[in-house]
Amino acid sequence: MHDELAELREAYALESAEMLAEVESALLTLESAPAIGDDFNRFFRAIHTIKGSSGIVGADQVESFCHALEHLLVRIREDGIPLSSDLVSLFLQCHDHIKTLVVFFEKGSTELPSRHSQLTALIANWQPLPPPDASSDAELPESDPSVTAEETVSGQSGAAQKVVRIDAQKLDQLINLVVELVTATSELESHIKRLSDSASLESASSVSLLVKKIQERAMVFRMVPVGDLFRRFQRLVHDLSAASGKKIQLATAGLETELDKVLAERLREPLVHLIRNAIDHGIELPSERQALGKPSTGLISMNAFQETGCIVIEVQDDGRGISRERVLRRAVERGLIRPFETADRDPLALIFEPGFSTMEEATMLSGRGVGMDVVKRTIEELRGKIEVRSTEGQGTTFQLRLPLSLALIDGFMVAVGSEYYILPMEQVDETIDLPPESSEELLQRGYLNIRGEALPCLDLRSITTPDTIPPLSRFAVVIRQEGRRVGLAVDQLVGEVKAVIKPLGRLYRDARIISGATILGDGAIALILDLPELLRLYGENCIASP
Amino acid sequence: MAKILIVDDSVVARMSLKSCLPKEAGHEITEGKDGAEGVALYQSFSPDVTFMDLTMPGMDGITALAEIRTIDPTARVIILTADIQRRTIERVTELGAFAVVKKPPVKEVVQAELDRALAAGAAS
Incomplete structure (x- = not known):
């Protein structure tokens, strides 16, 4: 009989460890994509199994805690409460707590872990709607106070804020329809203009104005506070610093800065990579830091703010910095540059080159075979830019500049x-x-003399080859690409526009210099130029000439 | 001596259930880890009585119960579950569960239900 009990408890130890691993793996997936689906069910089943087995072996505290948690999970599933990152992080805390409870049971301890009553109360009293002043658990933009405040029906002072939760996918569908509506309305307006019926034109204009307002409001729905994204990194830093034997604190700032929901999702991986890099290559071991006179706890800070038409995210560490000498040496070893080129290249820019970081030197932490080149490419795909600054011995800062919206x-x-x-x-x-004479000069030599500056110049006519003859007087737009100024000769300047980006149809699929299109008020199409790609393909034409 | 099938994803649950069964009776016991295994074993092993958990990965106990009852409308399946929601009990009863036993299983209850199921099998 005693043997049987011992055997049972041994099986319980194994099974609960296995189930807790299952819980953690499900939660980590949920952390990046919170949704009630397979991973949620996996989590649910594992908790249920732990509960059942705990009841069998007499681990009463584990059983009752899992029971309370299961009760919350049933509520979430049956009431269709959307999973937020805050909920997932609460579940991760529960996971850790259950693990501790199991250890206490195995040791035969009658005591309870310190956070037991606090966590039990938290899961028993958890409510889907946070108070308006609480830090938001927003996964959906609606639960973000700054957005809901705008959408709240005002009038009665002191009335409770009304928050409606909407499936993010449904919201996207609505926004796509609004974008279609904007296009359709401007087409309609241009038809009506031709009828020269003033009454129709007047109502068409007011419809068009309303539609534009709806569009502006709808775009706000896509915005989420960057805090949702940043909060997920606390655990990553916590876990990875423990694994690497380093002491690291993560400080975040600018959490209320808003960015496009899709952008926030796409930024997760590059940011994980930057954080892993900072932990792995940046922050030194506590002993090393102390010897250097630095505080033994390293600091990684994530900061977000808005700056004229873009959002800036910085990931900064106070670690050892990047050694330019080592970067150059490695770049030569990897065959990225030739030894005699080392003097002309910005060493820091080399870390973004494909092939700079390799699997062999990658460690457990940052080594997934993903290099900084992939980070850079992802940022550029999002129409953003990444820059690095580093001072040896003092730390490294990565700065990401991204558009406020992917749709506009x-x-x-x-x-x-x-x-x-x-x-x-x-x-x-x-x-x-x-x-007029400079157009000739331009075509022949590929550069312009602008106030004494020899400006490389590219004629858009030579690329797009329109079948009209060039007008007598033309213009150049000076663009900046990776710190270089390049002139782009065009026929006419139209002016500033705020345009809704539409994906390209089949016709333009092969046109790499076009990144998207937009439909103008009169129904005409304007193509959005991908300037980095344009200069990559045609840049030599104008650079080599003088 | 009877043939008994135990279907549960938890090793602990299977062990504890086996410890509830009378050893001296010398029953032949086979175990499955999920619903799909349960259905397959039901066909190859042809047990007299099946003990079935509900919450399992892949095919759950409710689906497995329904399938087994379709294959063999006289199948005697005893449901073991920690989930004692009235709705769940109604659902499995509708599907033809022979009995529902609450987890953790108590020896006396398990033996009583097993005896009842074996008697019902002998009568049919």
């Missing part, structure tokens, strides 16, 4: 022949009138 572009519109093109506003430096 602040652009500068130009025309060539009868075609309209949009350049991203943040890359436009200035515009210049081109006298």
